[in-house]
Amino acid sequence: MSTPGDRVDGRPVDISPPPVEVVTADVARALAEDLGDGDVTAALLPDVRDTAYLICKEPAVICGRPWFDACHRALDPEVAIAWHIAEGDRVRAGTVIATLEGRARALVSAERASLNFLQTLSGTATATADFVAAVERTGAAILDTRKTIPGLRVAQKYAVRVGGGVNHRMGLFDAVMLKENHVRAAGSLTAAIRNARAAQPSLPLIVEVETLDQLDEALREGCERILIDDFDTAARREAVRRANGRIPLEVSGGVDLDTVRAIAEDGVECISIGGLTKHVRAIDLSLKLGRRS
Structure with missing residues (x-):
């Protein structure tokens, strides 16, 4: 990654x-x-x-x-x-x-x-x-996703780098990403994070959160990046305030050229866009x- x-x-x-x-x-x-x-x-x-x-x-x-x-x-x-x-x-x-x-x-x-x-x-x-170009001078990085043409993931992720973007995980093997299914199975986000760290201590850990309370849990437990899922503008800005640069925040979903600048200016470090490789x-x-x- x-x-x-x-x-x-x-x-x-x-x-x-x-x-x-x-x-x-x-x-x-x-x-x-x-x-x-x-x-x-x-x-x-x-x-x-x-x-x-x-x-x-x-x-x-x-x-x-x-x-x-x-x-x-x-x-x-x-x-x-x-x-x-x-x-x-x-x-x-x-x-x-x-x-x-x-x-x-x-x-x-x-x-x-x-x-x-x-x-x-x-x-x-x-x-x-x-x-x-749309997020220039904001400090935000543009990331890709795994939504690639089957068989051409390596090629498309290379193209993202050529365009000035940053690669997210290559596949399901080089980073751990916790989502709602893991939280449901473990009983809490904290338990899910601890389980992931115990199982794969050497891999980067990305944690998706759906609420500000879950954000606080992720910040307390620690990880490499926190994905704030479906946060509105006010919640996103509050997430940036609470994180305060301790752990990079990622926004994904519903991002286009009309909205990406405002999202970046809110202070998130990463914006992932499936359309880079999916909507070719x-x-x-x-x-x-x-x-x-």
């Missing part, structure tokens, strides 16, 4: 891509899904070297270069890809962001899979960057054979 605060100019320090084996596996699944026994349409083209250019048709933060490159190199190891922008750059509509030279059939066969990765991850990075609007990209006139 990333730590909110490790940021330079509003962006995380580490936006290194996932391990090569993760990218390779993602790409292998995508190509197998698209190509099946072979691309019968690309087979109609002469198998000669050709050029192509990649254009972004709308303003966006570009993310997904490792997956784009891997798609093309899987089908043509000798393809030459020249990127004209860096990963995480914000570009204008109409920008040619890369040029390619390789076998025509391979360029066409890899086109859809490579664009699917790039448009999806750029969509997540762009949405994240918009939220990060793909960026409009196009790969064209030939040279742009």
